[in-house]
Amino acid sequence: MTDEIRKITEKLIRRRALTVAEYERLLTERDAELYEILKAEAIRLRHRIYGNKIFIRGLIEISSFCKNDCFYCGIRRSNSNCERYRLTPEEILSCCENGYTLGFRTFVLQGGEDAFFGDDLLCELIKTIKEKYPDCAVTLSLGERSEDSYKRLFEAGADRYLLRHETADNGHYARLHPENMSFENRKNCLEVLKKTGYQTGCGMMVGSPFQTYKALAQDLKFIEEFQPDMCGIGPFISHKYTPFKSEKNGDAELTCFLLALVRIIKPDILLPATTALGTIAENGRKQAIEASANVVMPNLSPLDVRSKYSLYDNKLHSGSESADNLNSLKKAMKEIGYEIVCDRGDIIKQKEN
Numbered sequence: 265m266t267d268e269i270r271k272i273t274e275k276l277i278r279r280r281a282l283t284v285a286e287y288e289r290l291l292t293e294r295d296a297e298l299y300e301i302l303k304a305e306a307i308r309l310r311h312r313i314y315g316n317k318i319f320i321r322g323l324i325e326i327s328s329f330c331k332n333d334c335f336y337c338g339i340r341r342s343n344s345n346c347e348r349y350r351l352t353p354e355e356i357l358s359c360c361e362n363g364y365t366l367g368f369r370t371f372v373l374q375g376g377e378d379a380f381f382g383d384d385l386l387c388e389l390i391k392t393i394k395e396k397y398p399d400c401a402v403t404l405s406l407g408e409r410s411e412d413s414y415k416r417l418f419e420a421g422a423d424r425y426l427l428r429h430e431t432a433d434n435g436h437y438a439r440l441h442p443e444n445m446s447f448e449n450r451k452n453c454l455e456v457l458k459k460t461g462y463q464t465g466c467g468m469m470v471g472s473p474f475q476t477y478k479a480l481a482q483d484l485k486f487i488e489e490f491q492p493d494m495c496g497i498g499p500f501i502s503h504k505y506t507p508f509k510s511e512k513n514g515d516a517e518l519t520c521f522l523l524a525l526v527r528i529i530k531p532d533i534l535l536p537a538t539t540a541l542g543t544i545a546e547n548g549r550k551q552a553i554e555a556s557a558n559v560v561m562p563n564l565s566p567l568d569v570r571s572k573y574s575l576y577d578n579k580l581h582s583g584s585e586s587a588d589n590l591n592s593l594k595k596a597m598k599e600i601g602y603e604i605v606c607d608r609g610d611i612i613k614q615k616e617n
């Protein structure tokens with residue numbers, strides 16, 4: 265580790281902000297010593313705010329229909345091999361009932377951009393969930409919608425919204441998505457979500473095709489400026505029925521390095537140990553927690569649809585990725601010194617991060 269990298273690291277820890285060029289240098293010149301320093305600081309910060317608590321969310325994958333055609337995604341519109349399904353409101357409520365009994369106090373409704381889930385239906389569903397489980401939070405992850413739609417869903421009771429920005433580099437965004445999608449629009453949706461009052465999450469894939477260290481540095485700058493409440497960071501994993509079928513998968517080590525950096529940029533952030541990380545590395549979840557992740561999102565979807573929500577090849581949905589195995593997750597976390605807590609797990613906002 266050079267003196268200059270040491271100085272940049274000290275500046276990051278002091279100011280929680282760097283230039284894009286400085287972020288890029290940390291990424292390109294990273295070594296084991298730098299990673300250890302960042303991890304220690306990230307863990308210290310997380311501990312100061314959240315102690316040894318790990319929050320859980322029950323993930324319900326409500327639809328594999330999607331009008332979008334993102335080049336990396338297994339449920340993209342053009343994948344005619346994808347088995348499409350959508351859950352009925354009754355099925356979603358039954359997932360919540362099961363989740364509540366297991367101890368989940370946040371339900372994440374995620375899906376492709378499926379017009380079937382219009383505002384009226386979703387508002388009814390959110391209201392019913394909140395009436396039945398007033399002590400629970402509802403998180404939505406349903407892609408780009410209008411400002412009016414985001415408002416209506418918030419007024420119906422949704423608490424949080426996850427919308428990964430995917431990449432903060434316009435040119436890179438254009439190589440991952442068809443022409444009708446843009447980083448500008450994604451960013452605009454994120455601004456609207458925040459302004460509406462949601463706890464808002466962005467995030468990106470690590471190692472997606474054509475990604476450069478500069479693009480990742482721009483992601484870090486975007487996170488620093490946007491100040492999200494949550495940030496989903498997981499490796500890209502190829503899917504056999506997409507244009508990126510032959511592309512290399514992202515890297516677990518770089519993903520964890522970014523988790524630690526993001527924690528230092530925004531100490532109170534909620535950072536999930538993603539399923540994608542668990543899929544590419546055997547102890548991916550443990551590595552993420554040890555790089556300061558503090559959220560896990562086991563799968564609560566009905567068993568018969570889980571393999572159909574195939575975003576990338578070999579996506580995990582059993583074992584401790586399954587909500588039914590919460591006890592084994594609790595045990596695994598306890599073994600490394602952490603405690604799974606059964607509450608909403610809201611962000612604990614720090615005035616001065």
Ligand code: SAM
Nearest residue numbers: 336337375376405406407428499500501575576
């Ligand atoms: N439609 C919603 C949206 O666009 O935000 C939610 C569903 S979308 C499938 C959820 C996330 O899956 C995306 O934001 C993307 O980062 C991730 N994803 C999709 N394909 C992936 C792949 N091949 N490897 C890793 N992550 C992927």
